[in-house]
Amino acid sequence: MSRSWLRRVNSLVILAILIMVTVAVVWPILHMMSAAFAPGNNIAGLSIVPFADGFTAAHFEYLLTQTNYPRWFLNTLIVAVCTSAGTLVVASTGAYIFSRFQFAFKRQMLMSMLILEVFPSFVGMIAIYVVLYRFGALDTLWGLVLVYMAGNLPFTIWLVKSYMDNIPRALDEAARIDGASNLRVFSTIILPVSRPILTFLAVTSFAAPWMDFIFPKMVLRSPENQTLALGLFSFVTDKNNDFTNFAAGSLIVAVPFVVFFILTQKSLIASLSSGAMKE
Amino acid sequence: MTRPAIARAQGKALPLALAFMGLAHLTVLRQRVKGVVFAFVEIIFLLLLPDSIGKLGQLVTLGEPQLELPVKQRGNSMFMLIDGVMTLAMIALFAVLYYISVRSALADEHRQALDGKQLSVREQFGAFANSAFHVVGLAPAVILVLFFVIVPLIFSACVAFTNYSAPDHIPPAKTVDWVGLENFERLFSGEAEWAGALTRVFVWTVVWAMLATLTCYFGGMLMAVLLQESKLRIKPFFRAVFILPYAIPVVVSMLVWRNLLNGAFGQVNQTLMAFGLIDQAIGWLSDPWLAKFAVVMINLWAGFPYFMLLTFGAMTAISPDVTEAARLDGATGFQRFRHITLPLVLYQTAPLIIISFAHNINNFGAVFFLTMGDPTVEDSTVTGAGGTDIMVSWIYKLTITLMKYNYASVLAVVIFVVLAPFAIFNFRRTKSFKEGEL
Structure with a gap:
């Protein structure tokens, strides 16, 4: 009983770590992708939420x-x-x-x-x-x-x-x-x-x-x-x-x-x- | 030639071969094909000799100031230096060929004494084509490495002993001279700012290489083990995501991070402020210590996947029988990891820590594209070395912006010295060395 409980906590902790690392890995990549499609030129004008600025193909x-x-x-x-x-x-x-x-x-x-x-x-x-x-x-x-x-x-x-x-x-x-x-x-x-x-x-x-x-x-x-x-x-x-x-x-x-x-x-x-x- | 004639010829090959390349082949050995080729090499060398001697002379003087001539017509000290070094390389190549020709003469003489017959011209061509195979096959590699790796290394070692630097010694307007150990004295003790910067950059380079290697190594191993241990169905998804930083070219990811970490308008500060975690912007890349921290952390972001992949490789090599046996004996998951997986993975990947350390000493991209070596510190205006500059990025700045080629070369020599133990390590760990081939 306690053992299976321990195992469940264990796998939850692992999952939490994996998700945190995923966020850290993906975060800058999402920002890069969103900036590629965002209107405007300067990074200062960009939203902190990726893809919230809208889409444009103007940069390409x-x-x-x-x-x-x-x-x-x-x-x-x-x-x-x-x-x-x-x-x-x-x-x-x-x-x-x-x-x-x-x-x-x-x-x-x-x-x-x-x-x-x-x-x-x-x-x-x-x-x-x-x-x-x-x-x-x-x-x-x-x-x-x-x-x-x-x-x-x-x-x-x-x-x-x-x-x-x-x-x-x-x-x-x-x-x-x-x-x-x-x-x-x-x-x-x-x-x-x-x-x-x-x-x-x-x-x-x-x-x-x-x-x-x-x-x-x-x-x-x-x-x-x-x-x-x-x-x-x-x-x-x-x-x-x-x-x-x-x-x-x-x-x-x-x-x-x-x-x-x-x-x-x-x-x-x-x-x-x-x-x-x-x- | 008959048998007695061959016997009479014995012993004559050596002096003849030494006297002129290919002479022994052309006369007593009657190997015209080889002889002609060898003699041709020596004739070319002799034709080039007067020119070579002139170039070696210029290597010694590096040219005299010719103030009376217009700048375009003045001798360029750097060309004299490079031509001199290339001439030395050519002479070394000729010496090697000479040695080979003498050896070949002795070998042919020996063979003729044994079987007592000479090869027909046809056979000579066949034998020559076969033995020429490795000479011709290796020639491109040897020439490329000689002129683009060895000559440049010798050249930059030489520049460390000259005064080749802006503003007073840039050819062709001015000449460059040999100055002995002056640059080393100035950098190591003479000028306070330079000596201080050198110590600072050197210490940071070593600390950086250690931190970068260890964080990536253990970070990568941790992620590999976590993924292996977890029983999630979406494991392949996580694995694919974690490879992303490795797949994205370093220039791109570092420049993206550089903008995200920007103190004034970067997304990192904006996000932290939006969540109320900080009140005012943090100068991630403008404070010398924070910038050092940022360089190591971003390098972890970019570098852990490599070690994660390697750990995967090492873990799949572990026989499942071993872990199965341990499981039957009642070992818990952690015990199995601690006593079986970890030691085996460490054993297999340990040499890579050392290789990776040597790589990080020269990891230009991870530092330069993130911080450009900045922020500036007290001595930066004079020395060009910023708070996060490592040796190679400092060399880059000394070369491209400050044109202090002499100091850049001294730094290159320092890197040689630091890397020499790694070269030896690299050498000793090869199978060829262990099996006695080398």
Whole structure:
């Protein structure tokens, strides 16, 4: 009797905590969504109850017609797709070679990559600026792609190599006996088996550029080359408080991300734990 | 060549290979394909040599002031520095290739002595293509990492020993010079304001990283356990909601919070006032201590889902047999959690605390987009460092707004030193290290 009473209190407490956390999690998101549709520009005029100000699509219209938003979106998409594709190609070949071949300086290279992956690439940002200037890649999207790819490589090569190390060597040896070349073993055996980790890599390296701020700020100068993070940031600087337009612009980016995350949460958990814990 | 000829050639490969890249391959080893490639590399290097020596010379001097020339034609010290570092990288690359060519010559010599025959040109091409596979395959990765990761790191370490800063030493109008340890002396002890700011920012960076990691770790674990324990039917709903902060890009969520927390017109204060909980607006982001508190709390909002997901992963890995056995032995829910789930989850996720700490040291987004490093404190006008600035956001300000590149680089060096133990940790925990591959 007392035990079942205790259990009921227990589950009520848990439910109460879950509801409180839900409110805290959802509250700012609701405000962002409501601001995206609210008339007016300034946050000061907004009601404290979400969606109480009425609805208008004016901000979306403003973004699409009066600002460079479509251009920022396109630029960011180009950078994200190229970074993702480039990282996949370079990291998977690199990982395959590190996993399957013996060659001079292999040990030293593996060690230096492990050490490099701890240092964030923007501590060298002044130098990256000058290097890009030297290569004529300043204010270009491909320059930004190169910076992202290079910064990720030490980590991603290790990640993929660790995965490939667990693929039985008997598989490639069998193919090799049948006369398959290195490239053929790589493309017909190793790559298909590594698909889970490569998918994870493609998704994460695609997602990262969407909201990075420091490198675009340094590398991209001209207005037509800006990315989303820079553009959205410019709506809410101290000089400029255009919260409702910012909210509308943010909503357009956030929705695909949220849908994707919720749809893939099961495999997300699996790849997070295998990527982070087992190594 | 016949067998005696090969025997006669023995021992000649080493001096020849050392004398000129590929020479041994072209002569005694008769491996023309490899030899031509190696020799080509050395010829290119020799052609570039005069230029390289000039660049190394400029690396030492960083250029002389050329006040008589118009600004556009003056030498740029920073280009000299970057070219010098890139030249050093190229020389290192050449040295590695040279070493590989000598090793390859010795290996080929050894192989020829064993089987006593030479490869036909066709076989040579086949063997070369196969061994070139890993060289060609790795080349893009090596070149990218070399020029966009290693060279910049060395460059910024170098800048810490120069006077590259506004207003007196910005090329091309003015030159930059090596100043030895002067920047370190000034930042660590020389100028009171800078030394004070450095201590303040450094301590806050470490405290911030600890608080941010621990709150998110335990917050995430708590939510995972609560969800797992509850027998509610709408569990998947809660789970989907709790993932939201992780799915929303940090720039967006932090900038939204920045506006909601605004002291004058933010929704947080307005809501609290409407409920009668407070009488006057609280300056969440304008008081240095409240702002620090806000940064940690908002980071908890954004960061707990990651650890919640990881804890889910770790919990599903626990075999149900163990908990079932404990249940049969009469262990209560709390006991099962305390003695089975918690230790196993802690064991699996503990390394991530350390990784996450290193990540938070550099968590630019969580601080900068919420507070921009503000509010200003006494030394902010001189040093640019605000009340919530961590090392990386201060580096950003020193670089972008104050153009004190020399001080920014000193801070980068400090970050290297702080992160070095993490690099070693990272290294030791890999399977390759444990299995002796490294």
